[in-house]
Amino acid sequence: MMEAMPRPRPPHLHRETTRHGNAVWYVRVGKGPRIRLRAEYGTDAFFAEYQAALTGSPKPAKGSPATGTLAWLVARYRDSGAWTNLSAGTRAQCEPILRKAAESAGAAKASMITSATIREGLERRSATPGQARNFLFAMRSLFVWATAAGFVSVDPTAGIKGPPRKKGEGFRPWTEDDVAAYEARWPLGTRQRVWLDVLLYTGLRRGDAVRFGRQHVRNGVGRLTTEKSGYMVPVTLPILPVLQRTLDAGPCGDLTFICGARGQPLTKDSFGNDFRDACAAAGLPGKRAHGVRKIAAIRAAHAGATVAELDALFGWKGGHMASLYTQSADRERLARGAIGKLVGNTKRTKSPAPISKVRAPGQKDK
Numbered sequence: 001m002m003e004a005m006p007r008p009r010p011p012h013l014h015r016e017t018t019r020h021g022n023a024v025w026y027v028r029v030g031k032g033p034r035i036r037l038r039a040e041y042g043t044d045a046f047f048a049e050y051q052a053a054l055t056g057s058p059k060p061a062k063g064s065p066a067t068g069t070l071a072w073l074v075a076r077y078r079d080s081g082a083w084t085n086l087s088a089g090t091r092a093q094c095e096p097i098l099r100k101a102a103e104s105a106g107a108a109k110a111s112m113i114t115s116a117t118i119r120e121g122l123e124r125r126s127a128t129p130g131q132a133r134n135f136l137f138a139m140r141s142l143f144v145w146a147t148a149a150g151f152v153s154v155d156p157t158a159g160i161k162g163p164p165r166k167k168g169e170g171f172r173p174w175t176e177d178d179v180a181a182y183e184a185r186w187p188l189g190t191r192q193r194v195w196l197d198v199l200l201y202t203g204l205r206r207g208d209a210v211r212f213g214r215q216h217v218r219n220g221v222g223r224l225t226t227e228k229s230g231y232m233v234p235v236t237l238p239i240l241p242v243l244q245r246t247l248d249a250g251p252c253g254d255l256t257f258i259c260g261a262r263g264q265p266l267t268k269d270s271f272g273n274d275f276r277d278a279c280a281a282a283g284l285p286g287k288r289a290h291g292v293r294k295i296a297a298i299r300a301a302h303a304g305a306t307v308a309e310l311d312a313l314f315g316w317k318g319g320h321m322a323s324l325y326t327q328s329a330d331r332e333r334l335a336r337g338a339i340g341k342l343v344g345n346t347k348r349t350k351s352p353a354p355i356s357k358v359r360a361p362g363q364k365d366k
Contacts, residue, residue: 011150012054027053047109070113071106073146074098082145087227089207089268094138101139110146115156122162129163136162173294178284185282188249191259192278195271198257199292201243203300203314204235206275206289207268213256220244226315233315301326 012029025037027050035053039046047068065071077083077098083091105113118139125132140157147155179200186192198209208226216222222237239247253259260266266274272289279287297314307319307326 010050010153013050025050029054065102065106068109068111068151069106070108070110071102073110073151074102074106074142076149076151077142077145080145080149082141086141087207087232089227093134094141097135097138098142111152111154113143113152113156115158115160118156118160122160126163129165133162133165136160172291173298174287174291175295178287178291179295181284182279182282186278188246189251191251191261192275194246194250194252195258195275195278196292197243197246199289200296201240202237203293203296204237205293205315206272208315209289210256210258210266210268210271212258213253215255235313235315237313298328301328 012027014026014028014034016024016026018024023041025041025046027035027037037046037049037053039049048066051067065075086094118136121135121139122132125135136157140155140160143152143155143157146152179196182196183193186196198204198212199206202209202212202222204212204224205226208224212222212224216224217239220239222239223234224237225232225234247257251259251263253263253265256265258266258271260270260274275289276287279285293314297310300310300313305313305326307323310326311319
């Protein structure tokens with residue numbers, strides 16, 4: 001049975017009836033040429049001809065995903081500027097999700113993916129809320145792009161919310177005692193000390209810290225474009241003397257300050273695992289790299305850094321995250337200044353009693 005054309009009709013697709021009563025379809029963009037579609041209406045071949053006529057590209061090669069299918073859409077997305085503009089970490093997060101979707105449901109037409117389909121995918125991942133949120137992010141990125149590009153008319157992820165995150169502070173910040181314990185276990189001259197000091201004295205995220213190297217530093221100032229959640233922010237990082245001393249002691253890699261046992265660069269994930277092990281060896285189980293970034297922000301805020309300064313240093317935007325640290329620092333300073341006032345009047349002097357007015361007999365209040 002011939003499959004029904006999705007509604008609304010794809011753009012620039014027109015239908016005519018011949019003098020013999022037969023329906024024919026053609027594509028015409030604006031006042032351009034009319035391109036007749038020869039395949040049977042509603043079939044995969046029909047959609048392939050439609051896309052080829054619309055874009056002026058040749059028909060897809062044999063064995064490639066049929067035009068208009070989910071697998072075809074994923075492949076087009078991977079070739080798009082929207083995909084390449086994502087950070088490397090975001091692409092690494094989305095890639096396996098999109099690949100699995102293309103493998104399991106790639107033959108389905110992308111236009112037939114509905115909100116119910118997306119919700120079913122979330123439900124299958126309900127036991128792992130983090131994976132459910134990643135699934136929704138990947139599918140939303142795909143369909144937001146596909147809608148803007150005109151490949152689908154409706155974004156099936158619109159209005160769908162992922163599982164809420166647990167309330168809390170996330171990774172706990174390191175304390176000064178934690179830093180001292182790590183430094184005692186990993187002195188200058190160890191690569192593990194380089195790891196800590198690069199994180200602590202630049203405030204970089206783990207994924208950016210593993211890319212930071214000599215090529216980013218000129219005249220004692222490091223400059224790096226950080227990547228986070230699809231946006232890129234340039235940061236300027238003057239190399240502090242304490243960090244320079246650590247880098248001089250090494251060991252460092254040829255292209256990155258943070259390196260592995262053989263001097264090789266580390267990926268974000270491998271560094272996270274190695275740094276976790278270094279923390280455990282220092283008697284700090286459960287400590288993570290992001291907690292070092294937090295204590296760096298705490299130090300800066302307590303030293304009087306403004307919201308704008310914190311945004312510039314840590315690559316934040318909008319002042320929201322920076323305000324959390326400055327407000328916390330301000331509250332502590334105010335509390336330290338106010339604590340002595342709780343003692344009150346130490347001389348125990350009596351406050352003068354209010355003067356009362358004594359009325360003469362028969363006198364009325366004025």
